[in-house]
Amino acid sequence: MRFTRLWLTDFRNYSHLEVDLPAGTSVFVGSNGEGKTNLLEAIYYLATMTSFRVSTADVLIRSDPEVSQAVVRGEVVAGEREMLFEAALRQSSRSHYQVNKQRVRRRDLLGLIPVSVFMPDDLVLVKGGPSERRRYMDEALAQIDSRLDVVRSDVENILRQRNALLRQSGGRFSSEVAMTLEVWDDKLTEAGEQLAEARRRLAMRLEPRTATAYTEIAGQALPLEMAYESAWQSEGLSEALRQARSEDLRRGVTTVGPHRDDLSVLLDGRSVRTHASQGEQRSLALALRLAVHRELAEVSGQSPVLLLDDVFSELDPGRSQGVLRALRSEQTLLTSAGPLSSEIAYDALFRVTAGRVYREM
Template sequence: MIVERLELTDFRNYCSASFDLTAGVTAVLGRNGQGKTNLAEALAYLATLSSFRGAPPDALVRVGADAGIIRATVRDVDDREVLIEAELSRVGRNRVQVNKQKLARTRDLLGVMRVSVFAPDDLVMIKGGPGERRRFLDDTLVALKVSYDAMRLELDRVVRQRNTLLKQAGGRLSDEVAVTLDVWDARLAELGEQLGYARATLVSRCQPMVLEAYDQLAGESAPVELVYEPPWRSTGLAAALVAARDQDVRRGVSTVGPHRDEVSIGLNGLPARTHASQGEQRTLALALRLAAHRLVAERTDSTPVLVLDDVLSELDPERAAALLSNLPAGQVIITSASPLPPSAHPERVIEISAGTVVTSSHDES
């Protein structure tokens, strides 16, 4: 799948702008604060219905406007033109359309387009808490199979309801609370086992790809290890919930389940979060993204658009060159506030200033 054209209206700092993209590498250049990451965010929104920067939908609408519009003209794997449109409302419900047909639910847009984003903030996947690594796994699962999104939402709902019940119990396990807990536990165990199996399978498939990507980026071989082994998977989540019930009631929160799982990332036999250098951590984060991108490309009929959002400036020259020389096949969009390294050979260059396209040109070489 190739995005041929992107149009933005009242999105972030864009009043009205359009971008003609190429099937190869497009470079989007401009000083900091001009709108390069906003362009990347718009593309990713059409794939995930969320901001990779963690912003709420109303923050994506230009200040002073009531709604923002993202419109993309896409060429699919069968060479058919697809028009994808999303309207983000500052007040009220957002709307999405595919080929001018309104979708019954905005989440039906998931899977129509896939985008992989590499951003400087990806370092949090290595340095941050377990939630960041869980989110990486679950976002990758959704990119592989849209039905995992509904599973994730339902699991979140069940955990919230269970936590509400535990708080209302006030530390006392009455017969009424126990009966209701049984209902929520059964549902949590069912969904949790499914998600746990999916996460474990994903980690197993990604492990060799992460190792290969890290070696390519670092220019040397190093043992990288991904481990997803939550204790509840050995006993079964139903049994683990029973064992933790007294503690859960006492603390008023669900202490066991996929919402608490950790994914350990090791380098050279040590925890990368605490022992790897920042350069190694950044390379690991890139390797994770590259592995996920490759897996999604191999297992779906739609190779994701690859977006490198100001990543090259965070790498030393050797690793930046290694990344550029090992880019996967498909459409690539690179944003940068500084000139690109000599090893970058974009087919199209777009310069942006204050939410406006200043120049747009093809490489004539």
């Protein structure tokens, strides 16, 4: 599967762009701030209806008082099948999305274009808080099975409603509050346990893939363990919510549930967050992304589009070569602010300057 053409209108710093994208590896070079990452972001948005950088679509629209929407279009070839993906991003209103001129929802879109993105910021998967690792798992689950993205959305909506009730209660446990809490607790238990179980199964599948990828990238085999951690797992979510009710009422927020869970990663028996070196942490962050890439390839039966945003800038030559050997895709889009190593083979070279793209090779 690959993109053959991309059109942008008023997306980020692009007023108008039309570029043909070949198979194989395409490299986009240019100084920082010229729009390289914006190209990858547009591709990712067409595949997932979300950005890998921001949570709202408003900031994706070109900053201009006369511009109220951005349009992203892409032609995709999968085997002998051709598809046209189109997104209209609007200020202060829902985005409009079409596949082959037919309106679709996010749940219908996810999985149609498997895509993997690698970024320097991926280090937060290792060094950041639990929310970064939960997001990593949920993004993977959304592409593996779009129904699980609906479950995640349900959990978030239920939590908003439950937290609103807790705040409105003022810490008082009246009969009316108790009755409504029971309703939300039942809903959260059903959806929350389903989401947590999906994350737990994903962690088990990704553990051997991550260990293999780490060895390929770092050139060193170390024992690796991954486990999904739920403080409420032993007693079940329903009982945990009941036990935490007084604390929840006091604080006005839900203190237990899948929104507080984490993915534990140990390398050679030690926490990578606190005991791994910078090089080990970077290698592991890449290995985590690569593990999902390979999981998507197996589940979908297609080669996910690879988006590599300046990932070699922070790696030493040995690890860079390990990444190159490990990554395989029908189409790879790679950005670089600096000169590329002579070891990096590519099929097309583009220069990005002030929202314009020129093919040089």
